[in-house]
Each structure stands twice: as structure tokens, then as C-alpha cells.
Amino acid sequence: MEHRFIVVTEDETHFHDLSEVLQSLGLPVWLHWNTDMLAQLVGSLGTNIMFVEFAGENSQKATELTSNLLSVYPRLWVVGFAKRADTQLIREAMRSGARDFIELQSPPDEIRQSVQGILDQSPSLPAKSTGNMVTLLGARPGVGTSLAAVNLALLLKQEYLPEEPILLLDFGYPAGDASLYLDTKVGFNLCDAVRSLRRFDHVLLSTAFSHHKSGLAILSLPHNLADLRDISPVDAMTLLSLFKSYFKVIVVDLGGFAGMDLLMYALGISDQILMVCEQTVPSVFSARQLLHNLRERGFATDRIGLVTGKYDSRIDMDPAQIAQNLQMRLVENLPQRTDKMIACANTGRQLLEVAPKDPYLEALRKIAAAQCGPGDSPGLGNAASSRSVFGRWLAPLLK
Numbered sequence: 025m026e027h028r029f030i031v032v033t034e035d036e037t038h039f040h041d042l043s044e045v046l047q048s049l050g051l052p053v054w055l056h057w058n059t060d061m062l063a064q065l066v067g068s069l070g071t072n073i074m075f076v077e078f079a080g081e082n083s084q085k086a087t088e089l090t091s092n093l094l095s096v097y098p099r100l101w102v103v104g105f106a107k108r109a110d111t112q113l114i115r116e117a118m119r120s121g122a123r124d125f126i127e128l129q130s131p132p133d134e135i136r137q138s139v140q141g142i143l144d145q146s147p148s149l150p151a152k153s154t155g156n157m158v159t160l161l162g163a164r165p166g167v168g169t170s171l172a173a174v175n176l177a178l179l180l181k182q183e184y185l186p187e188e189p190i191l192l193l194d195f196g197y198p199a200g201d202a203s204l205y206l207d208t209k210v211g212f213n214l215c216d217a218v219r220s221l222r223r224f225d226h227v228l229l230s231t232a233f234s235h236h237k238s239g240l241a242i243l244s245l246p247h248n249l250a251d252l253r254d255i256s257p258v259d260a261m262t263l264l265s266l267f268k269s270y271f272k273v274i275v276v277d278l279g280g281f282a283g284m285d286l287l288m289y290a291l292g293i294s295d296q297i298l299m300v301c302e303q304t305v306p307s308v309f310s311a312r313q314l315l316h317n318l319r320e321r322g323f324a325t326d327r328i329g330l331v332t333g334k335y336d337s338r339i340d341m342d343p344a345q346i347a348q349n350l351q352m353r354l355v356e357n358l359p360q361r362t363d364k365m366i367a368c369a370n371t372g373r374q375l376l377e378v379a380p381k382d383p384y385l386e387a388l389r390k391i392a393a394a395q396c397g398p399g400d401s402p403g404l405g406n407a408a409s410s411r412s413v414f415g416r417w418l419a420p421l422l423k
């Protein structure tokens with residue numbers, strides 16, 4: 025994975041100067057002083073090098089930040105930097121625990137060389153974040169991704185981890201469906217959250233984020249998707265990583281999402297990825313297309329498990345056949361429950377309230393259990409074996 029460096033400075037030009045130099049070595053992420061947030065980000069970004077600006081009146085703050093972070097991450101490699109530095113400043117940085125110091129006015133090659141040297145010798149840090157991210161993709165719109173994400177998140181919040189913070193990222197398209205199913209108005213969206221990145225904390229989380237009555241936190245895309253262009257992609261990615269420090273489980277509805285960079289990033293940091301696909305030729309065809317696109321972008325698609333949406337045993341296209349054709353492992357079948365789903369959607373009620381024992385929920389419970397601890401993952405190793413041969417009539421269509 026690409027290296028990510030955290031750069032702590034209040035001076036945007038200094039961040040840009042340093043970014044330019046570091047560009048070929050990794051992705052610099054710009055942050056202000058906030059020890060708590062930085063401590064969490066070091067964990068979730070898996071950063072092993074952090075650049076802290078030691079300058080004038082800020083050098084006291086920089087010293088404190090450095091020693092605080094080093095007490096949490098003793099192996100973190102803090103590099104002090106300044107536009108220009110004198111011996112006194114460098115000594116101060118070193119005394120707080122910084123292992124290197126660079127001057128922005130040095131030749132870029134020299135800076136790159138010393139950073140490369142650090143990269144070569146510093147071991148990567150173990151991630152400190154504990155949150156589990158489970159992402160649901162849809163082979164195409166309409167296969168049941170949003171409902172699966174909503175019900176999975178609700179099961180986690182209400183049955184499995186009621187005391188823990190759980191987040192549903194309603195990032196599917198058509199936008200806002202998950203919030204609609206939950207009958208929860210979401211005023212604070214992804215763009216708002218990204219703009220608040222530098223003051224992100226538990227207070228913001230409990231006051232600004234929308235919550236379903238179960239306590240489930242929900243964040244949606246902005247109403248006007250064009251607003252996504254106004255936020256920095258790096259900030260959006262940093263925010264997603266940060267969620268893993270604040271929430272025990274994050275369920276992401278990415279069904280039909282078109283913003284590929286953010287999607288790739290969300291997939292990259294997901295702990296489990298499931299793709300919902302129906303037992304229809306068009307659906308399998310789209311699934312194949314999506315897998316192909318992801319592979320083209322360098323993503324290891326063997327990380328994605330298959331979930332059959334609207335499963336009906338009478339349909340002459342067995343989930344195992346679909347899995348075999350797509351070369352995916354079959355994780356679960358979500359039974360077709362048309363009447364129940366429509367009744368719930370139209371009354372704003374949840375299947376969990378109306379029919380808690382419904383087989384649809386029973387299937388999702390197995391996926392939910394897998395989020396609660398290792399070893400408890402029924403269905404996960406259930407690879408689509410060579411149990412059946414793909415239907416003779418279907419195979420040529422999907423080649």
C-alpha cells in the first residue's frame with residue numbers, strides 16, 4: 025500500500041511545499057494540532073512517519089505533541105521540519121523525540137533521500153483502530169443492497185453490539201435510500217463531515233451526526249452530488265479512516281456508487297466486502313462487469329464475497345453456480361421477501377420490529393455475527409465449490 029505521511033502544520037504553503045517534495049514517496053495528509061485526533065489517525069492510517077513543524081511560537085506545541093504521540097506510539101518516526109532552522113530549534117525538536125529534522129529550503133532531492141532512508145529502516149506500525157468496516161456493493165441498482173445494509177446495521181446496533189457506536193454510511197445510489205428506509209432525516213452529510221475533519225471528536229459525533237432511534241449513526245452523501253467536487257479527496261479518505269477509530273462497526277452501502285476514487289479507498293480499508301447479486305442474467309452480467317472494472321484498477325477481487333439478493337430456491341440458477349461463474353466465494357443467500365419488504369418500506373417500519381424471526385434477518389444475522397469477533401463467521405469459508413456446473417444455457421451469455 026502507498027505510504028501515507030501525516031504533516032502537522034498550520035501553514036498551508038509549508039504543507040504544499042513538503043507535499044510536492046514527498047509526492048513520489050507517498051501521500052501526505054495535512055492536519056492541524058489536535059493530539060487526540062492525531063493519535064487515532066496514526067493508528068487508522070497506519071502511518072509510520074509524521075512531519076511536525078517546529079516554528080517560532082509553535083515550537084512549544086510541537087514539542088508537546090511529539091512527546092505525547094511518542095508515548096502512545098514509541099516506534100513512530102517524528103520528523104521535525106521548518107522553513108529554516110537554527111541549532112537551537114533542531115536541538116529542541118530532537119529533545120522532544122524527533123528523530124530527524126529537515127529544512128524546507130534544502131534541495132528537494134536531499135529531502136527525498138533522507139525520507140527514503142527513513143522509510144527503508146522504519147517498520148510499519150500496527151494499526152491501533154479497532155473498528156470493523158463492512159462494505160456492501162450491488163451488482164446493479166435494485167438488487168437489495170440498501171435494504172441489506174440497513175438491516176445489517178440495525179441488527180448490529182440492536183442485537184449484537186447495543187453498547188457500541190455503529191455507523192451506517194449511506195453512500196449508495198440512488199442517494200439517500202438507506203436513510204429513507206430508516207425514516208431518518210440526515211441533515212449533516214459527508215461534505216459537512218469532511219469540512220469538520222480538523223475538529224472531529226466525540227462531541228461533534230453526538231451532536232452533528234444524525235441518529236436513528238435505535239442509536240445507529242447515519243451519514244449520507246450530500247443531496248446535490250456535485251458538492252462532492254468541493255471537498256478534498258484526501259480529506260474524505262482521512263475521514264473514512266478516522267471512522268474506524270470512533271465506531272466499532274461501520275456498514276457502508278456502496279450500491280451503485282459512481283465516485284470511483286472514494287469507492288476504491290473505502291474498499292481498500294474495508295475488512296469485509298460483500299457484493300449483492302440476484303439470480304438473473306443481467307445481474308450476474310453486471311456483477312462480472314463490476315469485478316472486471318475493479319480488477320482493472322488493481323483491486324484484489326478475491327476479497328469480495330457473494331451474497332444472493334432476493335434468493336428464491338425455485339429459480340433455476342443456483343447461487344453456487346453464480347459464485348462459480350464469477351469465481352467468488354458464496355457467503356449468504358438473502359431470501360426473497362417481497363410483500364414484507366414493501367409493507368415495511370411503505371409504513372416506515374423495520375422488518376426487525378415487524379418480524380424479528382424472518383428468514384431474511386436470520387441470514388443477515390450470520391453476517392452480523394462475523395463482525396463481532398474473529399472465528400465467529402458462519403458462511404464465510406463457504407466457497408462456491410465445484411458442487412455444480414454452470415447452467416449450459418447461461419455460461420455462453422456470461423463469457
Ligand SMILES: Nc1ncnc2c1ncn2[C@@H]1O[C@H](COP(=O)(O)OP(=O)(O)O)[C@@H](O)[C@H]1O
Binds near residue numbers: 165170196279
Ligand atoms: N430480499 C428481498 N426480497 C424482496 N424484495 C426485496 C428484497 N431486498 C430488496 N427488495 C426490494 O428491491 C427494491 C430495491 O431494494 P434496495 O435495497 O433499495 O436495492 P438497491 O440498494 O440495490 O438499489 C426495493 O423495492 C426492495 O423492497
Ligand SMILES: [Mg+2]
Binds near residue numbers: 169171197201279280
Ligand atoms: Mg440502494
